[in-house]
Amino acid sequence: MLGRSMLASPSDEDGHGAHTASTAAGAFVEGANLLGNANGTAVGMAPFAHLAIYKVCGQSGCANTDLQAGMESAIQDGVDVMSISLGGRAPPNLYTNVIDIGTFKAMQKGIFISCSAGNRGPYPSSVSNAAPWCLTVGASTMDRSIRTTVMLGNGEFFNGESVFQPKDFQSNNPLPIIFPGANGD
Numbered sequence: 001m002l003g004r005s006m007l008a009s010p011s012d013e014d015g016h017g018a019h020t021a022s023t024a025a026g027a028f029v030e031g032a033n034l035l036g037n038a039n040g041t042a043v044g045m046a047p048f049a050h051l052a053i054y055k056v057c058g059q060s061g062c063a064n065t066d067l068q069a070g071m072e073s074a075i076q077d078g079v080d081v082m083s084i085s086l087g088g089r090a091p092p093n094l095y096t097n098v099i100d101i102g103t104f105k106a107m108q109k110g111i112f113i114s115c116s117a118g119n120r121g122p123y124p125s126s127v128s129n130a131a132p133w134c135l136t137v138g139a140s141t142m143d144r145s146i147r148t149t150v151m152l153g154n155g156e157f158f159n160g161e162s163v164f165q166p167k168d169f170q171s172n173n174p175l176p177i178i179f180p181g182a183n184g185d
Helices: 016-025 064-077 098-108
Strands: 029-034 037-042 081-084 112-116 135-137 147-151 157-161
Touching: 064 098, 081 098, 098 112
Parallel strands: 081 112, 112 135
Antiparallel strands: 029 037, 147 157
């Protein structure tokens, strides 16, 4: 089903496009860290690549017409690689999904296609963009662990991971354990 365009501006309103572009072709950044942890050099997969970025989603979502127009424009512009970091529930077939249709045409033109596996897993049938002509990419890991130890009121210690490690934290000042959904939040 095709929808009407919802794109009012060429700007990246939520930063998703900029984030995925930096994953693909981000330059070398020394001293990158996460709140002072995991210090190292960050770099995209192909830091010297030239990108052509097509906005296909807006604040109201992604209209099929915009998805189709973006893929058509990329094909017309002669891109070598198409990276699509979008997807919802896996469609029941490949001939009604606009991403599957557009990427099939791109594959026929010799364009390599990389698609997001989605954010719904890890559950059976939770991968989106599973067309056989796409390289479907899921989450990855890093070679570092950002450890945090929590001491409960009864004196038991539990190890976990957290980026919230303020330097001025007073370990002798107990904090309550809060369940985010306790008040219907």
